[in-house]
Amino acid sequence: MWSNAEHMSSARSYAIIGAGMMGCEHIRNLALLDDAHLVALADPHPHSLTAAAALANQYGDTPDCYSDIQEMLQAKKPDAVIIASPNHTHFDVMQQVMPHSPAILLEKPMCTAGEDARALHDLVQGYTPPVWIGLEYRYMPPVSAFIRRVHAGETGPVKMLSIREHRFPFLPKVGDWNRFNRNSGGTLVEKCCHFFDLMRLILQDEPVRIFASGAQDVNHLDEQYGGEVPDIIDNAYVLVDFAGGGRAVLDLCMFAEGSEQQEEIYALGPTGKMEVKIPAGDIVWSPRDVSGAVRTHIDVPKSAMQAGDHHGATWFQLQDFHAALTNGTPPLVTSLDGLRSVQMGLAAQQSIATGLPVPLGFGGGI
Ligand SMILES: NC(=O)c1ccc[n+]([C@@H]2O[C@H](COP(=O)([O-])OP(=O)(O)OC[C@H]3O[C@@H](n4cnc5c(N)ncnc54)[C@H](O)[C@@H]3O)[C@@H](O)[C@H]2O)c1
Incomplete structure (x- = not known):
């Protein structure tokens, strides 16, 4: 069981890497969680960052924006990171995120190449915080x-x-x-x-x-x-x-x-x-x-339907991911x-x- 004792009683901080369509769906769903705060966004595309930050502002969050993942992770030290960058970046982004030890929700597909998916699966076996893969259709x-x-x-x-x-x-x-x-x-x-x-x-x-x-x-x-x-x-x-x-x-x-x-x-x-x-x-x-x-x-x-395009799945998945983060329980989508x-x-x-x-x-x- 993973536990992050110093954060046990406080709200959890989230960062999102990749602030496009799915990153924005995660922003809308995070806003439905009482004890989560979006503290940072990382994306190399300025327009994605501006639009996602404006969306977060509508929900009362004021994330700092970064074009560089490393800079963000060092400055903000989030409890959890949601990775919603394009599929072919997942393997590299995971290598950058894992040394900082947050809980991770990695969007599907885990990787684009079989050898990368295998290597990442092996790496995750030695990683203590929850790593959750966003195969969310089971959550509709x-x-x-x-x-x-x-x-x-x-x-x-x-x-x-x-x-x-x-x-x-x-x-x-x-x-x-x-x-x-x-x-x-x-x-x-x-x-x-x-x-x-x-x-x-x-x-x-x-x-x-x-x-x-x-x-x-x-x-x-x-x-x-x-x-x-x-x-x-x-x-x-x-x-x-x-x-x-x-x-x-x-x-x-x-x-x-x-x-x-x-x-x-x-x-x-x-x-x-x-x-x-x-x-x-x-x-x-x-x-x-x-x-x-x-x-x-x-x-x-209705709130879950309106927060995304996946028949409420993103909201129900996020609740279970957040429970794994706060309770230290294992991920349910591995x-x-x-x-x-x-x-x-x-x-x-x-x-x-x-x-x-x-x-x-x-x-x-x-
Ligand atoms: N769970 C689901 O049902 C579901 C649905 C849609 C998309 N997705 C997944 O979400 C991910 C993003 O898809 P999308 O539809 O939001 O795409 P998108 O093109 O709308 O957004 C991707 C964003 O990532 C940014 N980006 C590119 N390279 C990056 C990098 N190295 N680091 C950080 N950000 C980077 C882009 O600038 C863009 O803003 C994909 O992996 C996709 O498969 C999952």
């Missing part, structure tokens, strides 16, 4: 309720798990970093690490084999950055076999902004089918005894979760490139 309240019901055994052991995301294309980003695989890790790492994490969590198991088919068929083909056309795929089917015999599929389409639901998850077992729909917020249980489907709506507090979700995304992309299934040697159970 309807998804959390769905997982609780599946884990309570309503479907029986899940044999088939289906995750569908039909959504809008990637948004514009500062410096257009998300337009290229070399910066984002590729679509199945950048976006879909969330879904590979959900597969492992729901099935409580490790994958043994991945087969995927996908392409960049529609989006960003008419864009150029420095003369280069983006290379990120916009649709894929990914089939995953798990050690215990369960199988999962991801169905991703990023040219489907007209879709009624953005995410739909189906778990099927011997006693029936459980599904959850976002943004409807509904769970539907369809037992095999044909007594009929039962629909339950899961409410999300570097192993971060590592595995990156490895699965990379394996899926390798499968698309080669047309072959990719075996994974992680063992079973988690």
